[in-house]
Amino acid sequence: MDSVLLQRVLNRFREFGPEARSRDLEGVLDLFEGASLSGSGESYILFVGSSFVQRMIEERYLSEIILVMREVLDNDRIELTVEVLPQAKTPQRKKKAKESPQQDKSKSLSGVLSMSPEQQSTWETHLSPRYTFSNYVVGMCNQFAHAAATAIANNPSNTYNPFYVFGGVGLGKTHLVSAIGNQMKSRFPSLKILYITTESFLNEMVTAIKFSKMNEFRERYRKIDVLIVDDIQFLSGKERTQEEFFYTFNALFENGKQIILSSDCMPSEIATLEDRLKSRFSWGLIADIQIPDFETKIAILRDKMAQEGLALPEEVVFFLANTVKTNIRELEGAMIRLGAWGNLMGRPITIEVARKLLSDILPTTKDLADVERILAEVAGYYGVTSKDIRSRKRTRSMVVARHMAAYLIRDIGHKSYPEIGRELGGRDHSTIIHSCKYIEDALESDPQTMSEIEQIKKRLENRS
Numbered sequence: 001m002d003s004v005l006l007q008r009v010l011n012r013f014r015e016f017g018p019e020a021r022s023r024d025l026e027g028v029l030d031l032f033e034g035a036s037l038s039g040s041g042e043s044y045i046l047f048v049g050s051s052f053v054q055r056m057i058e059e060r061y062l063s064e065i066i067l068v069m070r071e072v073l074d075n076d077r078i079e080l081t082v083e084v085l086p087q088a089k090t091p092q093r094k095k096k097a098k099e100s101p102q103q104d105k106s107k108s109l110s111g112v113l114s115m116s117p118e119q120q121s122t123w124e125t126h127l128s129p130r131y132t133f134s135n136y137v138v139g140m141c142n143q144f145a146h147a148a149a150t151a152i153a154n155n156p157s158n159t160y161n162p163f164y165v166f167g168g169v170g171l172g173k174t175h176l177v178s179a180i181g182n183q184m185k186s187r188f189p190s191l192k193i194l195y196i197t198t199e200s201f202l203n204e205m206v207t208a209i210k211f212s213k214m215n216e217f218r219e220r221y222r223k224i225d226v227l228i229v230d231d232i233q234f235l236s237g238k239e240r241t242q243e244e245f246f247y248t249f250n251a252l253f254e255n256g257k258q259i260i261l262s263s264d265c266m267p268s269e270i271a272t273l274e275d276r277l278k279s280r281f282s283w284g285l286i287a288d289i290q291i292p293d294f295e296t297k298i299a300i301l302r303d304k305m306a307q308e309g310l311a312l313p314e315e316v317v318f319f320l321a322n323t324v325k326t327n328i329r330e331l332e333g334a335m336i337r338l339g340a341w342g343n344l345m346g347r348p349i350t351i352e353v354a355r356k357l358l359s360d361i362l363p364t365t366k367d368l369a370d371v372e373r374i375l376a377e378v379a380g381y382y383g384v385t386s387k388d389i390r391s392r393k394r395t396r397s398m399v400v401a402r403h404m405a406a407y408l409i410r411d412i413g414h415k416s417y418p419e420i421g422r423e424l425g426g427r428d429h430s431t432i433i434h435s436c437k438y439i440e441d442a443l444e445s446d447p448q449t450m451s452e453i454e455q456i457k458k459r460l461e462n463r464s
């Protein structure tokens with residue numbers, strides 16, 4: 001067993017993995033307690049303590065751990081599987097036959113590039129089959145995006161091209177764009193559809209450069225009929241990848257191929273994205289996904305419980321929908337955690353039990369008060385409302401108030417970037433970093449900003 005390697009991987013994962021995906025770091029690292037790593041060369045096995053932990057890691061973190069291991073070992077071919085330690089195996093849950101979204105996200109073209117021609121003859125979409133329109137719950141928050149998505153799925157490249165869908169963390173962007181791909185795949189089986197995350201696109205490109213396979217890389221992308229790129233905001237600051245993506249985009253667009261992009265913000269809000277890409281991303285249709293309302297969250301929970309074969313009492317379902325404010329992935333994670341506890345302990349799940357088990361994600365009253373107070377004060381100062389700050393609206397006063405709220409929640413509330421992102425309507429941590437930087441820059445160049453901060457802080461002090 002290689003405990004030194006596991007420690008190195010976890011240390012790197014600590015810096016790179018969950019923070020980058022805006023997840024609760026300590027909760028994630030707990031999963032690896034007692035884990036051990038075995039293997040050599042390019043093939044490793046991570047042994048964990050239970051099938052529940054195995055499934056959580058497989059579904060949520062495997063792709064990131066593989067990326068970290070590849071980086072730590074400087075080998076792009078490293079493969080990792082997760083298994084339950086033989087003595088810890090329990091018959092609680094069968095391993096899912098389907099692939100998880102995270103596994104799909106990790107699939108890489110470098111693997112494809114290195115395949116033999118016979119292996120390449122079957123087109124790999126890298127789509128997760130579990131994301132379909134049939135299990136996508138539609139509410140006010142995503143009605144428009146869903147309608148556009150189904151129109152595109154039924155009539156690719158003739159409807160809206162590119163299709164750009166954006167929304168906060170964990171609000172269903174991957175699900176929706178994958179559902180388009182899956183529907184196209186079943187309606188038009190001959191289409192060459194490719195789903196890829198921006199991170200994977202970057203990794204493929206780096207691998208292709210490293211092994212002098214850029215021609216194959218380009219050739220492969222030019223053959224695609226439908227290109228789905230997830231998390232396109234990660235192009236931010238990656239000049240070489242932006243350039244390559246620009247040529248790919250143009251080649252496909254000019255040949256009438258469908259391009260579908262997802263992001264956590266509008267094209268114009270992606271920091272350091274070249275203008276020519278910003279404008280291209282805005283050529284077709286842009287649709288946003290908003291935070292789900294209470295009823296939509298209930299409907300999603302009921303749907304997921306049916307899929308997972310879980311039964312939670314109605315009041316616990318309501319409690320979950322009330323407690324988890326924005327992120328649907330978190331909502332789902334909380335539901336699975338409660339369901340697993342019920343299965344393992346064979347005891348009923350009450351609200352009290354739920355409160356205890358989910359204490360790490362429940363906001364304390366003090367937290368809420370602090371953030372709400374800061375938001376209310378900032379909103380009042382700039383003549384907008386807290387709701388405006390959390391919304392996607394972009395009038396000048398709302399944008400300034402949003403930047404200032406992010407800065408002060410960090411400065412006074414000592415929250416992390418991902419936490420602030422969650423508080424401010426489910427925004428990605430990179431957007432919050434950008435907001436804080438905006439105020440920090442203004443502090444250096446404009447004395448007015450300092451005076452505004454002082455006035456808002458004074459008002460806060462006066463009220464407490």
Ligand SMILES: Nc1ncnc2c1ncn2[C@@H]1O[C@H](COP(=O)(O)OP(=O)(O)OP(=O)(O)O)[C@@H](O)[C@H]1O
Binds near residue numbers: 135231300
């Ligand atoms: N409307 C919905 N109906 C059913 N499930 C949903 C819906 N929206 C989100 N989900 C579920 O929530 C989870 C997170 O969704 P997804 O990964 O698509 O979010 P995302 O917006 O792409 O997240 P990220 O910002 O981290 O990339 C998935 O399991 C997905 O199935």
